[in-house]
Amino acid sequence: MTAGPASSDVLVVDGVVRRFGKLTAVDGVSFRVAPGETYGLLGPNGAGKTTTISMVAGLVRADAGTVRVMGEAVGPDKIAVRRHIGLVPQDLAIYPELTARENLTFFGRLQGLERRDLTRRVGEVLELVGLDERADGATKEFSGGMKRRLNIGVGLLHRPALLILDEPTVGVDPQSRNAILTSVEALSVEGMAVLYTTHYMEEAERLCDRIAIIDSGRIQAEGTRDELVRLTGGIDHVRLTGSGDVDAAAAALGDLRAVERVDADGQVLLLTVRDASSAVASLVTGATGAGMSLSDVEISRPNLESVFLHLTGKALRD
Structure with missing residues (x-):
């Protein structure tokens, strides 16, 4: 450089x-x-x-x-x-x-x-x-x-x-x-x-x-x-916790343009989302519209640990 x-x-x-x-x-x-x-x-x-x-x-x-x-x-x-x-x-x-x-x-x-x-x-x-x-x-x-x-x-x-x-x-x-x-x-x-x-x-x-x-x-x-x-591409992680039809919510959210990936874990949906701050309203609407009742929404933004992993393929403290 x-x-x-x-x-x-x-x-x-x-x-x-x-x-x-x-x-x-x-x-x-x-x-x-x-x-x-x-x-x-x-x-x-x-x-x-x-x-x-x-x-x-x-x-x-x-x-x-x-x-x-x-x-x-x-x-x-x-x-x-x-x-x-x-x-x-x-x-x-x-x-x-x-x-x-x-x-x-x-x-x-x-x-x-x-x-x-x-x-x-x-x-x-x-x-x-x-x-x-x-x-x-x-x-x-x-x-x-x-x-x-x-x-x-x-x-x-x-x-x-x-x-x-x-x-x-x-x-x-x-x-x-x-x-x-x-x-x-x-x-x-x-x-x-x-x-x-x-x-x-x-x-x-x-x-x-x-x-x-x-x-x-x-x-x-x-x-x-x-x-x-x-440099990570603006990828955020969103955790939706709730009850109801979690599988239907996962399917609905997976069709949204901002969503890169959806993983269901019991009553929790783990989403990989591009620019979550702009997409969170549509995520909540999509999940509740599909029959999921939400009790918590948590957004994790990328940090320097994420950048290091993205650039080197290993954790900062490896």
Whole structure:
């Protein structure tokens, strides 16, 4: 897939390839991320997400293709460009014996922030990641989710143009996970470009302005959530539950143009329907007209899991 032109993009990845022996982990990946945009790489473990962001962060050299951040080439030997990049890896990179404030102050000094700006910036970051009330508590006493949020804070300190988040919610409880996602949602307010990798479709749907579905080292499709869902052909699933003449209702609904398939299961009809929101009135009318008394109508719209299955023939978490 080739990205289109856009001179103002923070990140431009063009045809990157990375091999490990005979294994091609990333195979011609291209995409762009604009200022204030959260761009998601969605795929199962082993799809090539972490290798891709390792090349974007300059930790791993691409065997082919190029990566540019703020117009500057990225690579292991390109030190200056790293001032534009904040990397939040899966593994925690904080000191448990220090407080949250002390951790941020330590890393801020390593990043070259001057004392006056550093004090102000530490306060801003603590508030942004929701740790301002626990700023002076020992990090070793933090929950897993709080440690993850502090890890994100370290990556934010130097105001990078691009923040890279690699599976930031792995291994945390649902409450902590929601707090992390809330913190990430606030980043676009600062105009920061965010590259977010995940294998959780609900995270991609919630956070990302655009999403690339990646599998076997290649981008299979890219677009907004709605653009990707349209790749399934607009097929929805409708569940009609009731009593009466279910078989007659199945026969009647099967003749409707919008209905692709009808399966009867006891007192339930399972329908595959094109654009169910427009067809639901005719479905209800057809079923009741054929002698079925309805007690429940449930519509399931396609999601990113459906798109992944449609594109790759396997489930997202396979």
